[in-house]
Amino acid sequence: MKQNDRPRECLSNSNSEGCSLSLMGREPPQNLLPSKHDFPRLVLVIALASLVAWTCNFLFTSLFHPPSKPFCDTNLHSPDYFLDICQPCPSNGECNDGKLECHQGYQRHGNLCAEDGDINESARKLLERVEHHLCEKYAQFLCTGTGIIWVHEDDLWNYFEPVGNVKVDNALYNYTKQRAVETMGKLLETRLNSSHGMKEFKCPDQLAEHYKPYTCCIRQWISQHILVVLPICAMLVGCTALCWNVRQKLSMSRRVEELYDKVCEILEDNALTSKSANGECEPWVVASRLRDHLLLPRERKNPLLWKKLEELVQEDSRIDRYPKLVKGESKVVWEWQVEGSLSASKMKKRRDASKTMVNESTDLNHQQHPAMKTEPTVPLF
Numbered sequence: 001m002k003q004n005d006r007p008r009e010c011l012s013n014s015n016s017e018g019c020s021l022s023l024m025g026r027e028p029p030q031n032l033l034p035s036k037h038d039f040p041r042l043v044l045v046i047a048l049a050s051l052v053a054w055t056c057n058f059l060f061t062s063l064f065h066p067p068s069k070p071f072c073d074t075n076l077h078s079p080d081y082f083l084d085i086c087q088p089c090p091s092n093g094e095c096n097d098g099k100l101e102c103h104q105g106y107q108r109h110g111n112l113c114a115e116d117g118d119i120n121e122s123a124r125k126l127l128e129r130v131e132h133h134l135c136e137k138y139a140q141f142l143c144t145g146t147g148i149i150w151v152h153e154d155d156l157w158n159y160f161e162p163v164g165n166v167k168v169d170n171a172l173y174n175y176t177k178q179r180a181v182e183t184m185g186k187l188l189e190t191r192l193n194s195s196h197g198m199k200e201f202k203c204p205d206q207l208a209e210h211y212k213p214y215t216c217c218i219r220q221w222i223s224q225h226i227l228v229v230l231p232i233c234a235m236l237v238g239c240t241a242l243c244w245n246v247r248q249k250l251s252m253s254r255r256v257e258e259l260y261d262k263v264c265e266i267l268e269d270n271a272l273t274s275k276s277a278n279g280e281c282e283p284w285v286v287a288s289r290l291r292d293h294l295l296l297p298r299e300r301k302n303p304l305l306w307k308k309l310e311e312l313v314q315e316d317s318r319i320d321r322y323p324k325l326v327k328g329e330s331k332v333v334w335e336w337q338v339e340g341s342l343s344a345s346k347m348k349k350r351r352d353a354s355k356t357m358v359n360e361s362t363d364l365n366h367q368q369h370p371a372m373k374t375e376p377t378v379p380l381f
Contacts, residue, residue: 139203143213267319267334319336
C-alpha cells in the first residue's frame with residue numbers, strides 16, 4: 001500500500017523534478033525479460049518467422065524475376081553441356097564475359113538484338129531518293145536518247161543526304177548509307193566496270209517505264225504500232241471527209257430548192273403585176289439582179305450554188321431565158337410564161353391557208369354549239 005500510494009503522491013506533488021528522480025531510482029520489473037523457460041520458445045518463433053520470410057522471397061524471385069544466365073562468349077563454340085551454365089549469344093550481337101553488345105544498327109530488346117527502326121526508315125528514304133533520280137535519268141534516255149544509264153557507286157554517295165535523326169558526322173550515318181547500298185544491290189541492276197573496277201547501278205527497264213511522261217509513252221506506242229495506226233487514221237480522215245461532203249451536198253440541195261421556189265414566186269408575181277399594170281411594168285427580171293437579191297454575201301462566193309439553180313430554171317418549161325439589151329448592156333432575163341398558173345410554193349401556201357381556215361371554222365362551230373351531255377340512265381330492275 002505504501003508503494004502504490006507513492007506514485008499518487010508524486011502526481012499530487014507540485015515538485016516534478018523530485019518525482020522523476022524517485023522514479024529513476026526504482027528497479028525494473030522482473031517480468032520485462034523472458035525467463036529461462038521462455039527463452040527457447042522465443043528463439044523458435046524467430047527462426048520460424050525468418051524461414052517463412054526467406055521462402056516467400058525465394059518464390060517471388062523465382063516466379064517473377066528469375067535469375068538470368070550469363071551469355072556464352074561469341075568466340076567459343078560451346079558444347080551442349082555449357083548451356084546449363086550460360087545461354088547462347090543471340091544473332092546480330094557479340095558476347096564477352098557474359099555480357100551482350102548488339103551490332104551497329106541493332107538495339108537490345110531483352111535477350112535479343114532487333115533492328116533499329118530509325119535506321120531502316122532512313123535507309124528506305126535514301127533508297128527512294130536514289131531510285132527516283134536514276135529512273136528519271138534512264139527514262140529520259142529511253143524517250144530522247146540523252147541521259148545517264150549506269151552510275152558509279154561513288155557518284156551515288158552524292159545523292160545521300162541526312163534523313164531524320166541521322167547526322168553526317170556520326171558513324172550511324174555511314175552505316176545507314178551502307179544499308180541503303182546493300183538494298184540497292186537487290187533492287188537495281190548492277191555490273192562491275194572493268195576499266196575502273198567499280199560497281200555501277202542502273203534502273204531496271206520495267207521500273208523505268210513508270211517514270212516516263214505520258215507524251216513519251218504515246219509517241220512510243222504510235223511508233224511501235226505505226227502499221228496499224230496509219231490505216232486507221234487514213235480511214236478516219238476519209239470517213240470524215242466523206243461525211244462532210246455528203247452534208248455539204250445535202251445542205252446545198254436544200255438551199256437550191258429553197259431559192260428555186262423563191263425565183264418561181266418572184267417571176268410569177270412579176271408577170272401578174274405586169275399584166276394588171278397594162279404594160280407599165282416589165283414582165284421579165286434580170287437574172288444577175290435576181291441573184292444578188294436572193295443570195296447572201298457569203299453565198300455569192302460559191303458559184304456552184306447559182307449554177308445549180310440555173311440548171312433547174314433551164315429545165316423548167318414555164319420559165320424562158322433569153323438575152324435582152326437593158327440600158328445599153330446585154331443581160332440575160334427570165335420571164336414567167338404560163339398565165340394563170342401557180343408555182344409550187346404558192347400552191348403549198350394556199351393549201352396551208354385553206355386548212356387553217358377550215359380548222360378555225362370547225363373550232364368556232366364547236367364553241368357555238370357545244371355537245372349536249374347525256375345523263376346516265378338508271379336501269380329499272
